[in-house]
Amino acid sequence: MSECLLRSGWRGRPDDHQQVLHICRKIGLPVRFILTHDAEIALVAGTGTREGVIAISGTGSIVYGRNHQGKAARAGGWGHLLGDEGSGYDIGLRGLRAVVRMADGRQPSTLLIPEILTQISLTSPNQLVKWISKVDKSQIAQLANSVFQAAQAGDLTAQEIINHASRELALSVQTVIQQLALPLSTQIVLNGGVFQNQASFVKSMQDHFLHRKVTLVAQEPAYGAILIAQQLAVSDG
Amino acid sequence: MSECLLRSGWRGRPDDHQQVLHICRKIGLPVRFILTHDAEIALVAGTGTREGVIAISGTGSIVYGRNHQGKAARAGGWGHLLGDEGSGYDIGLRGLRAVVRMADGRQPSTLLIPEILTQISLTSPNQLVKWISKVDKSQIAQLANSVFQAAQAGDLTAQEIINHASRELALSVQTVIQQLALPLSTQIVLNGGVFQNQASFVKSMQDHFLHRKVTLVAQEPAYGAILIAQQLAVSDG
Numbered sequence: 001m002s003e004c005l006l007r008s009g010w011r012g013r014p015d016d017h018q019q020v021l022h023i024c025r026k027i028g029l030p031v032r033f034i035l036t037h038d039a040e041i042a043l044v045a046g047t048g049t050r051e052g053v054i055a056i057s058g059t060g061s062i063v064y065g066r067n068h069q070g071k072a073a074r075a076g077g078w079g080h081l082l083g084d085e086g087s088g089y090d091i092g093l094r095g096l097r098a099v100v101r102m103a104d105g106r107q108p109s110t111l112l113i114p115e116i117l118t119q120i121s122l123t124s125p126n127q128l129v130k131w132i133s134k135v136d137k138s139q140i141a142q143l144a145n146s147v148f149q150a151a152q153a154g155d156l157t158a159q160e161i162i163n164h165a166s167r168e169l170a171l172s173v174q175t176v177i178q179q180l181a182l183p184l185s186t187q188i189v190l191n192g193g194v195f196q197n198q199a200s201f202v203k204s205m206q207d208h209f210l211h212r213k214v215t216l217v218a219q220e221p222a223y224g225a226i227l228i229a230q231q232l233a234v235s236d237g
Numbered sequence: 238m239s240e241c242l243l244r245s246g247w248r249g250r251p252d253d254h255q256q257v258l259h260i261c262r263k264i265g266l267p268v269r270f271i272l273t274h275d276a277e278i279a280l281v282a283g284t285g286t287r288e289g290v291i292a293i294s295g296t297g298s299i300v301y302g303r304n305h306q307g308k309a310a311r312a313g314g315w316g317h318l319l320g321d322e323g324s325g326y327d328i329g330l331r332g333l334r335a336v337v338r339m340a341d342g343r344q345p346s347t348l349l350i351p352e353i354l355t356q357i358s359l360t361s362p363n364q365l366v367k368w369i370s371k372v373d374k375s376q377i378a379q380l381a382n383s384v385f386q387a388a389q390a391g392d393l394t395a396q397e398i399i400n401h402a403s404r405e406l407a408l409s410v411q412t413v414i415q416q417l418a419l420p421l422s423t424q425i426v427l428n429g430g431v432f433q434n435q436a437s438f439v440k441s442m443q444d445h446f447l448h449r450k451v452t453l454v455a456q457e458p459a460y461g462a463i464l465i466a467q468q469l470a471v472s473d474g
Contacts (some may be wrong), residue, residue: 075341081369083334097320103244104312122424175342
């Protein structure tokens, strides 16, 4: 018997899950399958089990968890408009917004202006209006690097942006923990470009959960997909 | 001699002004002209002079001022991504973001959920993901109405969104006042859909500037364009 694991962008919302499942059944896939999503396979890649909480911060963000009984919950992951709080996009955009506030004189200028303008080869904040009309979400998310650099150089505005992002992700993790009544032994794993590139961001999440094990996902998410498919095969006997 | 007044979307940024002026001269307009923008004509419509400060809050927002010596300054007006703080879009989007936080359990549910969902005929916050992918900025800005209604019914989250918007606009006004060294006698005028529709928002701006005259623009902005063109005609003799 064959096993198959399907991945989609639906990110754990029940309505979407039902729709994708309906399409899969209509197609009549000739194998057994589990319909899952990138947060779940990264969770399994990070914990080695299907139980735990994962916080992903890349261009977007999401927190997803699953308990011992198989119940799942998520927080965030609503997309860049409704709220990918704590994502690279969120951090980069808040950096840009601080720059234009400084350019107006609405707040004192800091190191954040040269850090961000240098990264994108601009010479004046006024050029940002044209720049932002041409870029995509991932290019805004890449500016998170400049915000982290300014923060590490002691820039208070940049530090506040990073702290806000970290608090938002911690709030989402805490919400998922409460909804699933996860015990203290449950692992929290972190994934996505921002966590992978910024050790200080991993550290700040560890500081939010001093009594829990918080680690970076070391394996590729695809490894989690293989583990789930293996479990499916084993459960088939 | 003919006089002409040109209006554009450049909103007072020097680079854009130079570009539009260059185009106008290249075309070789057969009349005398002043190149201006919607914030300036609304300022003149509101004050009857070219001196003062105008705060506009519609779908977007901007604060613009001009002093006795003809020097101009602006704050905000960077567009919906970089920062139209205090605009209808800003208020509506913050309302939506609060709704999805409540849906996740990241904050306690309030009246804001039924107010916003009812306005756009949805039954669940999950439907917002699809909804927001299809609407334009003005449809998000229209949700400001629901946020004001919830605030007036005592919803603390909605009240905080409105207060934040009002503080942001007041900060922009204060920044322009400082940059132009405007005396206490200088008028502050308000325009745009949010101010025109929400008396409480006008009141909150008046509360921020108790020692200054803060009024809603009563005339159509086009009236300001006529006044400027008239002044140009008079100055020609």
